[in-house]
Every structure is written in C-alpha cells, then in structure tokens.
Amino acid sequence: MEVLEEKEEEEQTEGEELKALEISDNLQDVEMKVSVEQVSVPSDVPDFDWSSIDTSQLPSSYKTNSPKEKKLLHIADHFFQQYTHLCPDRKLLFLHPVNECGVEKFVSTTVRPTLLPYTELYHWDGCASFVSDYLTMEPLKSPITPPSSLYSPTTILKYQKGNCFDFSVLLCSMLIGAGYDAYCVHGYATHEICSLDETLKLCPLLRKPQEVPKEGMKKKSNKYRVKPPPDLQSKFELQQEAKKAAETEAAQKNKEREEEKVTEVEKPKRDPLYGLRVHAWVLVLSGKREVPETFFINPFTGNSHSTMDEHFLGIESVWNHRNYWVNMQDCWNGCKDLVFDLGDAIRWEIMLSRSNKPLQLLSDAEEEKELSDRDTDDMEKEEEDMSFDMPPSWVAPIQISPREFETRCSQGRKVILYKKAKLEKWAPYLNGNGLVKRLTVYADLDCAEVVEVREWFKNREDMLDMREVNKQTQLTTEYFSPGHLLGLKAHTYTSLEPETEHTMEFYNEARVDGLQKRVENYNEMTEYFVGRDDFLHVRHMEFGKSGKKIHLASTRTDINSRPIVQIKECFHRNLEKPADEDVAERIFLITEETIHLTYHLKDKYITASKKDFFKAADRDRKGNEIVMTPEMCITYQAGSSEKDKKLLHLYKALQQLTEEEKQLKQQVRQSEAEVLNILKIRENEETAVKLTVSIYNTERNEKRRQQFEVMKNTMEAELLGQEEQDLDYLAPFLIQIGHRKKMTKGQALRVRDDCLTDLKHSLIDKANIIQARFEKAVEELQKKDQWFQENHNQLSAEEEDDFLTCCSEIAFRIHILALRLNREKQRAPQKYLALEEKLRKDPRLAEYLGHA
Numbered sequence: 001m002e003v004l005e006e007k008e009e010e011e012q013t014e015g016e017e018l019k020a021l022e023i024s025d026n027l028q029d030v031e032m033k034v035s036v037e038q039v040s041v042p043s044d045v046p047d048f049d050w051s052s053i054d055t056s057q058l059p060s061s062y063k064t065n066s067p068k069e070k071k072l073l074h075i076a077d078h079f080f081q082q083y084t085h086l087c088p089d090r091k092l093l094f095l096h097p098v099n100e101c102g103v104e105k106f107v108s109t110t111v112r113p114t115l116l117p118y119t120e121l122y123h124w125d126g127c128a129s130f131v132s133d134y135l136t137m138e139p140l141k142s143p144i145t146p147p148s149s150l151y152s153p154t155t156i157l158k159y160q161k162g163n164c165f166d167f168s169v170l171l172c173s174m175l176i177g178a179g180y181d182a183y184c185v186h187g188y189a190t191h192e193i194c195s196l197d198e199t200l201k202l203c204p205l206l207r208k209p210q211e212v213p214k215e216g217m218k219k220k221s222n223k224y225r226v227k228p229p230p231d232l233q234s235k236f237e238l239q240q241e242a243k244k245a246a247e248t249e250a251a252q253k254n255k256e257r258e259e260e261k262v263t264e265v266e267k268p269k270r271d272p273l274y275g276l277r278v279h280a281w282v283l284v285l286s287g288k289r290e291v292p293e294t295f296f297i298n299p300f301t302g303n304s305h306s307t308m309d310e311h312f313l314g315i316e317s318v319w320n321h322r323n324y325w326v327n328m329q330d331c332w333n334g335c336k337d338l339v340f341d342l343g344d345a346i347r348w349e350i351m352l353s354r355s356n357k358p359l360q361l362l363s364d365a366e367e368e369k370e371l372s373d374r375d376t377d378d379m380e381k382e383e384e385d386m387s388f389d390m391p392p393s394w395v396a397p398i399q400i401s402p403r404e405f406e407t408r409c410s411q412g413r414k415v416i417l418y419k420k421a422k423l424e425k426w427a428p429y430l431n432g433n434g435l436v437k438r439l440t441v442y443a444d445l446d447c448a449e450v451v452e453v454r455e456w457f458k459n460r461e462d463m464l465d466m467r468e469v470n471k472q473t474q475l476t477t478e479y480f481s482p483g484h485l486l487g488l489k490a491h492t493y494t495s496l497e498p499e500t501e502h503t504m505e506f507y508n509e510a511r512v513d514g515l516q517k518r519v520e521n522y523n524e525m526t527e528y529f530v531g532r533d534d535f536l537h538v539r540h541m542e543f544g545k546s547g548k549k550i551h552l553a554s555t556r557t558d559i560n561s562r563p564i565v566q567i568k569e570c571f572h573r574n575l576e577k578p579a580d581e582d583v584a585e586r587i588f589l590i591t592e593e594t595i596h597l598t599y600h601l602k603d604k605y606i607t608a609s610k611k612d613f614f615k616a617a618d619r620d621r622k623g624n625e626i627v628m629t630p631e632m633c634i635t636y637q638a639g640s641s642e643k644d645k646k647l648l649h650l651y652k653a654l655q656q657l658t659e660e661e662k663q664l665k666q667q668v669r670q671s672e673a674e675v676l677n678i679l680k681i682r683e684n685e686e687t688a689v690k691l692t693v694s695i696y697n698t699e700r701n702e703k704r705r706q707q708f709e710v711m712k713n714t715m716e717a718e719l720l721g722q723e724e725q726d727l728d729y730l731a732p733f734l735i736q737i738g739h740r741k742k743m744t745k746g747q748a749l750r751v752r753d754d755c756l757t758d759l760k761h762s763l764i765d766k767a768n769i770i771q772a773r774f775e776k777a778v779e780e781l782q783k784k785d786q787w788f789q790e791n792h793n794q795l796s797a798e799e800e801d802d803f804l805t806c807c808s809e810i811a812f813r814i815h816i817l818a819l820r821l822n823r824e825k826q827r828a829p830q831k832y833l834a835l836e837e838k839l840r841k842d843p844r845l846a847e848y849l850g851h852a
Contacts, residue, residue, distance in 0.1 A: 048138070048161055050151075055101050061394040062152065063101045068391040068793045072106050075388055076324075079351050083326065093317055093326065094165075094186045097150040105394060110150055110169055111184065111321040112395040115177035118405055124182075124284060124297065125304075127174040132302035133408045133425065135170070136161045137196050144276045146186060152395045160410050164194070164280040167299035171282050173398060176321060181285040183325075185296070187315040187335075189279035191271045196300045203418040204303070205439055205454070275313050283318055285340060294340050308336045318342070321797075322390050324351040352388055392800045403699065420445060429700065433689045434460040461690040462682075463488075486678055487511050496679050499546075499562075504678065520675060527671065538570040541668050544591075562672075564590050567664050573600050580609040580638060588661050595657050602638060610636045613654050628654070730755060730844060748845045759835055763828045770824060774817040781810045 055062070065073070076095045083093060096104045120126035135156065140147055140163050147163055153170040156162040162170070168184045175182035192200065271277075282297040296305040296312060305312065314331030315338065317324065325342050326349040342348050408414075412427035424438045437456040443449040453469045466479040477492045487510040492503040501521045508516040508530045517528040527539040543562035567588040574582050579602040587596040593615040601608050612634040628651040693701040698708070733751045737743060743751075784807055788795075795803065839845060 048159070050100070050149075053100060053155070053159065058101065058155075059396055061396075062099060063103060065103060065105075066391065066793060069106070069109065069394070071388065072109070072391055073104060076106055076351065083349075091316060092146075094146040095324070097146075097148055099149065099394075100151045100155050105150070106324075107150060107169075107184070108319050108321055108324055108390055109393050110152060110395060111176065111319070112153055112173045112393040112398055113176040113321055114173055114398040115179075116174065116398070116400055116405075118400075121174060122178055124175055124178070124180055124289075125302070127171060127178060128282075128297050128299065128302035128304075130302075130405070130408065131167060131171045131174070131299055133414060134160060134404075134410075135167060136410050137167070137300055138163050139195060140164070140278060143194060144273060144278060146278050146280075153398050154396050157398065157400065157404075164299065168280040168282050170398075171297065171299045172320065175282065175284065179289050180291065181288040183283040183285070183318040183320045185281050185283050185315055186317050187279060187281070188275060188277060188313040188331075189281070190274070190311045190313065191277060193298060193300075193311045194277045194279045198301070198416060198418050200419055203421040203423060203439065205423070206418075206421060206441070279312075281312070283340065285342075296335075307338065307340065310334060310336075321393060322352075325349065326351075352390060389796055392795075392797045417447075420447070422447060428458050429691060432691075434458055434464070434691050459691045459693070461692050462685040464685075482507055482510070486674075486681065488678070491678075491682070496683050498676050498679060502675065502679075504675070518671070518675070525668075525671065525675075535572040535574050536569055537572055538568075540566075540568040541671075542566040564665060564668055566590065567661070567668065569664075579603070584608065586657075588657075588664065590661075590665075595654075595661070605638050607638050609638045611653075613650075613657060615654070615658065730839075730842065732758075734844075752839050752845055755839060756832070756836060759832060763824070763831065767821065767824050767828070770817055770821045774814065774821060777810055777814045777817060781807065781814065784810065 073096055080093055080095060083090070094107060096106045099105045099110070115121075118126075121130060138161055147165055150165055150169065151162070153166075153173055156166045156170055165184075165186075172182045172184045191197065280299075282299060284291060284295055284297060286292060286294050294307055296307060296309065297303070298305060312335045315327045315335060317326045319325065327338070327347070328349050329338050329347050331338070339347055342350075407427040409425055409427060412430045414425045416423040416425075420442045422440045422442075424440075426436050428434075428436055434457040435455055436458045439454040440447075440450060441452040441454075443451045450471045452471060455467045455469075457464050457466070463481045463484045464478060465481045468477045468479075469475075474494050475492065476494065477490060479490050480488045482489075487506045488504065489507050490503075490505040494501055499520075499522050502519070504518045504520075506515050506517070508514050514529045514532045515527060516530045519526045523543055525541045525543070529537050529539070542565045544565050546562050567590070568585065569587075570585050571583055573579075573584075579600045582600045583597055584600040585596075585598040589595070595613040595615070597611040597613075599609040614632050616632060628647050630647065633650045633654070693704075695701060695704050698705045730751065733754045736754075737747050737751065784803070788803060792800070
C-alpha cells in the first residue's frame with residue numbers, strides 16, 4: 001500500500017511539474033512575441049532619446065554610491081536571493097534599477113519627500129492632478145516587465161516625460177512631503193490603465209452625482225391612533241397614473257436593454273496579456289491626514305480608485321522612503337482580497353527588519369514611543385541587532401517654479417479623449433480670451449457630430465466663469481462669478497440681438513430692487529424678485545407689435561416702443577394685513593383700461609376676494625368731471641361682508657392704482673432699456689476680452705512692477721536724504737577749533753580734509769567688518785562640509801535633514817553678506833563725492849575756501 005501511495009504521489013508531482021513547464025513555456029512564448037512586436041505608442045507622443053540627456057551638471061550623489069548605499073545594495077541582493085529561492089515561480093522584484101547616470105540605486109532612495117510651497121499641493125488630489133497634467137506619459141518598452149532604469153524626480157520634472165514608475169515616484173514624494181502615508185506600488189493592471197486609454201470611459205465632468213436613496217420612515221402601528229380622513233382621490237385617475245408609470249417603466253427597460261447592447265459592442269477586445277501587464281501606481285493608507293479609507297491613485301490620470309477596483313489585477317511589492325515590502329498574498333482575485341496591514345509579517349515580507357511596522361500607520365504619540373523603544377533596544381542588543389537604516393535619498397531637492405506650476409501641461413496644452421467626449425486644457429493666460437478648459441461632447445464614438453461644448457475661463461475682467469453651447473438647439477448659457485458690472489449670474493440666449501429669447505439671472509444681493517431672474521422674448525417679459533419690502537416676487541409683462549423708437553432719459557440707448565398690453569404682479573402674504581386686504585395678484589390690462597385685484601385666501605376659505613376696476617376718462621366731451629359710479633368697480637367679498645366700501649374709498653383706490661400703473665409702465669421701459677444695455681455691454685466684452693492680472697504677479701503685471709520699483713527707489717532716496725539731513729557732518733570737527741564764528745583759510749581746509757578722511761575711514765571699516773563676517777561664515781560652512789564628508793555614513797535620515805537645514809541657513813547668510821559687501825563697494829565712491837560736493841557748497845566753509 002505504501003509503495004502504491006508513493007507511486008501516486010510521484011505521478012502527481014510529475015503532472016504538476018509538466019503543467020508548470022507548459023505554463024512557463026507559454027509565458028516565454030508571450031514574452032518573445034512582445035519583445036519582437038513593437039509597443040503601440042500613441043502617434044501624438046514623440047520619441048525621446050533619454051541617452052542624449054546632459055548629466056554633466058548633476059550632483060555627485062547621482063554618479064556615485066556612498067558606502068551606506070553600497071551596503072544597502074548588498075542587503076538587497078541577499079534579500080533577492082532568498083526571495084528567488086523561496087518563491088521561484090514569482091516574477092523578479094523591482095529593487096535597484098540604474099538611474100540617469102547608469103548607477104544602480106535602490107528604489108526607496110529615489111523617493112524624495114518634498115512639500116512644495118503651493119496651497120493646491122497640500123492635498124492629494126492637487127498633487128495627483130499636477131503630476132498627471134505636467135508630465136507626458138511614455139509606455140514601458142516591454143509591457144510585461146518592469147523598466148531597467150528609474151530616473152530621479154528632478155530629471156523627470158526637467159524633461160516632463162516618464163513612464164508609470166517615474167510618475168509614481170514623483171507623486172509619492174509629493175504626497176509623503178504633504179503628510180500622507182503613501183507608497184509606490186509595483187503590480188499589474190488592465191490594458192486601459194497601463195496605456196492611458198480613456199476612450200471607453202465616461203468623462204468625469206459628465207458623471208452625474210449618485211443620488212442617495214431616502215429611506216421612508218416606518219410608522220409604528222397604534223390601535224389608539226386617530227382614524228385617518230377618507231381618501232378622496234379618484235380611482236380612475238389612480239389607474240391612469242399607474243398605467244402611465246407602467247409605460248414609462250417599460251420604456252426605461254427598453255432603453256436600458258439598448259444601452260446594454262451598445263455597451264457590449266463598445267467593450268474592449270480580449271487582451272492576450274491580461275494579468276501580465278506591469279504597471280506602477282500609488283497606495284495611500286488610511287490614518288494620516290484624516291484619510292478614512294485606503295485607496296489607490298493612478299498617476300497617469302490623477303484619479304482615485306478603490307482597492308476593490310477590478311482594473312488593478314495584482315501587487316508584487318510596495319515601497320516608500322523608509323522600507324520595501326513584498327506582497328505574500330494570493331492575487332487570484334486581483335486586489336480585492338488584499339489586506340494592506342504592512343506590519344503583518346505573514347502577508348507582507350519586509351526587507352529592512354528594523355522597522356517591521358511602518359511609522360506612517362502610527363499616531364504621533366505611538367511613533368515617539370516606538371522610536372524611544374527602538375533606541376533602548378539598540379543600546380541593549382547592539383551586537384545581536386543586524387538591522388540597517390535606509391540611507392537618505394540621493395535625489396536633489398524637488399523644486400517647481402511658479403511659472404512651471406502655472407503652465408502645468410507640456411507646451412501649455414493637453415488633450416484627453418474620453419468616450420464620446422474630448423477634454424482640452426490650457427495654461428492660464430495662454431489664450432487671449434482666458435480659456436483654460438474645453439469639453440466637447442459628441443453623439444457618436446467616432447467623435448464626428450458635436451452635441452455640446454462647455455468652456456471654462458479664468459482671470460476675465462467680465463467675470464465670465466463658464467459657457468455651455470448646445471449645438472443642436474444653438475442655446476448658449478454663460479455663468480459669471482460675483483463681481484460683474486451689472487450683477488449678472490447667468491445668461492441664456494440664442495443670439496445677442498434684442499427682442500429675442502433671453503434668460504438672465506442676477507445676484508439679487510447686489511441689486512437694490514432684489515431682481516433675481518428675468519426671462520424675455522419678443523412678446524413677453526417676466527421678472528422674479530427676492531426679499532422685497534413690498535412682498536413682490538413676480539412681474540409679468542405682455543407686449544404688442546413694435547412701433548416707433550423712443551428714448552428714456554435715464555438710459556443709454558433708444559428702444560423700440562413695443563406697446564404694453566398687460567402687466568401682472570404677484571405678491572407674497574403680508575401677515576401684518578388681513579387676508580382680504582392683502583393683494584395677492586393684480587393685473588393691469590392697459591389696452592382694455594381694466595385693473596383686476598385678487599386678494600389672499602382667508603383661513604378656512606376656498607375662494608379669494610376680488611375687485612375689478614374699469615377706468616374712464618377724467619372728463620367727458622363737455623369738459624365736466626366724471627363722477628365715480630358703482631358700475632366702475634365690481635367687488636366680490638369672500639364670506640359675509642362686514643362693512644361695505646364707500647364710493648369715496650373706491651375712488652381713492654382707483655386713483656392710486658392709476659398712478660401706480662404709470663410708474664409700472666416707466667419701470668417696464670427701464671427694464672427693456674436695461675436688457676438692451678446688458679446685451680450691448682456683453683457684445684463689447686466679447687469683442688475685446690480683457691484679462692485681469694493680480695498685483696502680486698510681478699512677472700505679468702509690468703505696470704505694477706514699474707510702480708513698485710519707482711516707489712522703492714523713492715523711499716530709499718528719501719530715507720538716505722533724511723539721514724544725511726539730520727546728521728551735521730561738520731559738528732565734530734568744528735568743536736576741535738572751538739566753534740569760532742570766524743576761522744582762517746587753513747583752519748577751514750583742515751576741517752574739510754578731516755571730515756573727508758573720517759568718512760573714508762568709516763566706509764573702509766564698515767566694509768572690513770562685512771568682509772570679516774563673510775569670511776567667518778564661509779569658513780564655518782567649509783568645516784561643516786568637511787565634517788559631513790567624514791561622518792555622513794553614520795547619520796540617520798533625520799540627522800542629515802537637520803544638517804542640510806543648518807547648512808542652508810549658513811549659505812543664505814553668506815549670500816546676504818556678499819550682497820551687502822558689493823553694495824558698500826559700489827556706494828562708497830558715490831558717498832565720498834557727494835560729501836565733497838556738500839562741503840564745497842556749505843556756507844560755513846565756502847566763505848573761507850573761496851567757493852561762494
């Protein structure tokens with residue numbers, strides 16, 4: 001029995017080995033095919049020869065390895081040997097590729113944590129957006145193997161190009177500098193992610209926000225509850241509504257089926273390298289910077305993804321500036337089942353065992369405790385502990401100038417193709433009209449028929465923020481930021497010609513009349529108000545055919561005198577008045593000379609009180625005044641009439657309404673003139689677009705820069721003149737001769753020479769003091785540099801950062817002293833000549849020296 005079991009086991013092992021050999025042969029065939037085939041590079045990405053870049057000006061840390069870095073490479077090779085022995089079927093690790101100078105560098109030392117001085121880069125989404133916009137994507141030479149080189153973030157920023165590993169290292173450096181618990185990831189992803197193919201994805205600007213379903217409140221049953229009122233709804237109407245709902249649901253299902261068919265057609269073809277394509281991205285763990293949940297960032301797009309995203313198919317390793325971890329979990333289900341607890345030694349194999357738990361996962365107090373515990377353990381077990389600290393980064397400090405940060409995209413422009421959409425981005429001030437972003441929506445996948453165009457603007461003097469143009473209806477909608485000359489908030493139109501359809505929205509807080517919206521076409525105009533003292537909220541006007549032009553004194557332009565047919569006003573409830581005296585609606589029928597008043601409903605009433613006034617001429621044909629008659633006013637009082645209105649009261653009400661009608665006509669004409677004025681101003685603004693420049697932007701604001709220079713020079717001259725005016729330069733030398741009212745020519749010459757000699761000595765002494773301080777600072781910096789060369793192998797990353805900070809302070813002091821020294825050398829001859837001229841013209845010496 002034992003012999004049979006042994007034979008069966010041998011047969012199983014042989015079968016497994018044969019399967020493994022077949023799989024490995026298939027993988028080798030795929031690798032051979034990929035190596036032979038050319039990688040499909042987008043046509044708009046030009047080839048760049050990285051071997052031609054200039055490395056002569058790079059620091060020495062780029063070209064050589066320190067003893068500590070050499071020891072780290074030795075540890076990495078030993079770790080790699082153990083890994084390949086224990087996991088022979090796993091892919092090769094990405095440990096120490098060569099940099100731009102051809103020197104092997106460990107990947108963790110390529111990460112350079114940096115916090116850049118821009119508010120937008122204090123948050124992960126700003127960093128990710130900047131990296132994706134600033135750099136141009138280059139595909140890997142072989143899509144199934146990691147690159148053989150990894151350049152420094154400074155070089156990548158200089159040439160604005162890189163592959164996914166270059167993108168990830170730069171983004172990770174910025175995120176760690178901003179305080180995030182970020183890691184670079186070496187793994188596998190789908191073809192769409194690896195090749196930056198967004199043509200099958202919906203543009204983020206077109207995604208609708210997800211509606212949160214509202215859970216209905218469950219009413220608790222109570223047998224003592226009040227009996228509900230009877231249902232007075234019509235059963236026939238309910239049946240009709242249910243029938244319409246069923247038809248709508250059926251149409252929605254048919255639409256969904258058609259969309260599913262379209263999506264099936266639009267699905268990408270099967271990828272023969274599915275699961276083998278190498279990709280690098282960034283992992284951000286929860287904890288620091290109040291990140292609630294762990295997530296991925298695709299550096300190519302700058303978008304965040306859940307760790308459950310099906311486009312990320314597996315992880316080989318992760319690293320940051322302190323350590324390197326190898327994933328020991330099975331990725332058969334992609335990254336969905338992975339646990340990102342890097343302190344778990346079973347799931348993650350750590351390379352440098354000293355920090356077997358990432359410091360970023362700990363709070364500040366726990367981190368200090370962990371550091372103190374490590375220090376005590378090191379003191380007690382110094383001989384047994386064979387751990388090793390990660391050497392500091394060899395990369396120079398990452399710097400981005402304000403102009404580079406503002407320009408963002410390569411050449412100032414970037415184009416992204418999405419599903420049935422195209423997104424274009426520009427740097428600010430690159431376009432004369434302030435255009436910074438444009439989204440074009442198409443009706444088909446071939447992007448041939450344009451449906452809609454959205455444009456975003458910045459720095460416009462007219463405060464235009466966004467414009468939407470519907471190409472099918474030719475409807476244009478413009479959105480304005482607060483601060484427009486006329487208080488515009490939005491403007492919808494098909495043409496800027498007058499008496500066409502316009503919808504204007506205003507910032508009602510910036511207007512005295514509280515106008516919020518105005519809708520106008522050829523025959524009608526409707527105005528909506530907010531927060532008025534008279535409780536008016538709607539005014540509707542109807543017009544007849546245009547007549548002759550008239551001119552209003554308070555307006556800028558002539559308008560066509562469209563006859564006003566009707567004016568209708570609606571009012572909110574004024575609680576200070578009784579309901580039957582508070583007007584809810586009034587209609588002025590101009591052509592019929594009739595006024596209709598409708599009052600608010602009283603409590604427990606279903607009809608409202610009404611009054612209809614019929615105007616008559618003030619005088620008849622004979623010139624006699626027409627007396628108010630009961631037929632001129634028809635009144636309906638809801639409920640029993642408490643008191644009848646006398647004719648005198650009705651006559652006064654009619655006179656007041658007639659006067660208000662005249663004022664309303666004038667207001668309508670002013671509204672028409674305002675519309676024409678707005679259209680004219682908008683046309684002028686679009687014809688000659690003006691961009692605003694901040695007074696703090698001295699590069700572009702040339703006028704402000706010149707004013708600042710003039711003001712600075714004037715202030716310096718005034719201060720210098722004030723100091724010289726307050727100082728009596730002859731007083732110390734006149735004391736020596738006893739303040740004599742009269743002196744000889746020899747005494748005057750001696751006073752002049754002594755004064756000039758004293759100034760000369762003081763200028764030389766001042767320059768010598770600055771020179772001595774300068775030489776002392778240079779000597780201190782040289783001593784610091786010599787000490788660092790002797791002890792840098794023994795320094796930790798924190799100690800090296802402190803040292804570099806100290807050196808930078810000394811270097812800044814040297815720079816300031818050098819500037820002061822040069823300035824004193826330039827000003828000394830000018831001061832000497834100026835004093836000599838003043839002495840020549842001084843009335844106390846001119847008399848004796850013959851210089852009257």
